[in-house]
Amino acid sequence: MRAYRFDALNSLDDLVLHDEPTPQPQRGEVLVKIDAVSLNFRDLAVVLGRYVGPADAGLIPCSDAAGEIVAVGESVSGLKVGDRVISAFHPRWFGGRIPMTAARDAYGSGSDGWLAEYKVVSQEAVVRLPDGLSFEEGCTLPCAAVTAWTALSGAAPIRAGQSVLTLGTGGVSIFAVQLAKALGATVIGTTSGPAKAERLAALGADHVVNYNEVAEWGRHVRRQLTGGEGVDCVVEVGGPATVNQSIHAVRPGGEVVLIGFLSEENPGIDYFHLKNSRATVRSIGVGDRPALEDLVRAVNRTGIRPVIDQVFPFEDARAAFERLKSAAHVGKIVIKV
Numbered sequence: 001m002r003a004y005r006f007d008a009l010n011s012l013d014d015l016v017l018h019d020e021p022t023p024q025p026q027r028g029e030v031l032v033k034i035d036a037v038s039l040n041f042r043d044l045a046v047v048l049g050r051y052v053g054p055a056d057a058g059l060i061p062c063s064d065a066a067g068e069i070v071a072v073g074e075s076v077s078g079l080k081v082g083d084r085v086i087s088a089f090h091p092r093w094f095g096g097r098i099p100m101t102a103a104r105d106a107y108g109s110g111s112d113g114w115l116a117e118y119k120v121v122s123q124e125a126v127v128r129l130p131d132g133l134s135f136e137e138g139c140t141l142p143c144a145a146v147t148a149w150t151a152l153s154g155a156a157p158i159r160a161g162q163s164v165l166t167l168g169t170g171g172v173s174i175f176a177v178q179l180a181k182a183l184g185a186t187v188i189g190t191t192s193g194p195a196k197a198e199r200l201a202a203l204g205a206d207h208v209v210n211y212n213e214v215a216e217w218g219r220h221v222r223r224q225l226t227g228g229e230g231v232d233c234v235v236e237v238g239g240p241a242t243v244n245q246s247i248h249a250v251r252p253g254g255e256v257v258l259i260g261f262l263s264e265e266n267p268g269i270d271y272f273h274l275k276n277s278r279a280t281v282r283s284i285g286v287g288d289r290p291a292l293e294d295l296v297r298a299v300n301r302t303g304i305r306p307v308i309d310q311v312f313p314f315e316d317a318r319a320a321f322e323r324l325k326s327a328a329h330v331g332k333i334v335i336k337v
């Protein structure tokens, strides 16, 4: 089979196509013929040395895939040849606290990922894809959509009539806009320019703020767009350079969900500002398998269609990574295997 590996972690030139033996499933495992893979920022961060966790060179990248089961090992139950499945971001997190094995298991940074023609995994590491979704759509769900779902469904889940602030128009944020609207929330989205602002509005964002024009967008959201109260939840993907604005935007008793690290500048957090916000700060790591199952059900029932920016052929995988690096995309970038 053909499989991409990052032979080194210096630049996108290190993404190399290899010819390798096709693996065979053992007891409890399934062989997936991969049809589509989607990219997440972390796939890029790993090779650019910007990932927040440990990362090894030489691995097959990418955590998110959809495909068909073409062989099963002994004792596999509940899945059969011909089933359409998607990968679970965390192959061994079935509930409760995130397991200590999560970093070692992490596809593309601690273990081989999915940017290949075939992959063998435990039967517990995949979830069935509903008939209503294509492979290209399904492969966008495991990381970005589950992260958005986890962000909106904390200890005080977002309910109709509440408000959500999303940052930018990447994979996580666009799913957060769609899911928050489906839950009946008011959505405020930030973005970098007018074309992306139009896309956000078309997806249902009630207010859009151009952060290149409104530097103090956190205060703007609180004072101008929420009557001085602040939003109930911030889906914080920007990281160190945006978190202070997010704290300005959140209401007392609201939640800033720490997700991303898109920004590189790190001015630090003002402790007294954070303390005085009376908000909860929750740092998340995608979500467990039940969250993926809930999310798949929600997408299927609500009719949400994943927003796909562009689909690249397998042979042009590097171009897909370049597109992600450009940050010109809206939603998800997909590679058709």
Ligand SMILES: NC(=O)c1ccc[n+]([C@@H]2O[C@H](COP(=O)([O-])OP(=O)(O)OC[C@H]3O[C@@H](n4cnc5c(N)ncnc54)[C@H](OP(=O)(O)O)[C@@H]3O)[C@@H](O)[C@H]2O)c1
Binding pocket: 039, 040, 041, 042, 045, 143, 144, 147, 167, 168, 169, 170, 171, 172, 173, 190, 191, 192, 193, 196, 237, 238, 241, 242, 258, 259, 260, 261, 262, 263, 264, 284, 285, 286, 287, 324, 327, 328, 329, 330, 331
């Ligand atoms: N902790 C977790 O569970 C978890 C899970 C998934 C993702 N993440 C992290 O969350 C972040 C988003 O992931 P993603 O895959 O959705 O990313 P993505 O698709 O690459 O998002 C890129 C978009 O974000 C906006 N952006 C870029 N740089 C920015 C900056 N410095 N400040 C604010 N916005 C910026 C841009 O949109 P505009 O031009 O519209 O502003 C850009 O198009 C990444 O850091 C990722 O690693 C964490």
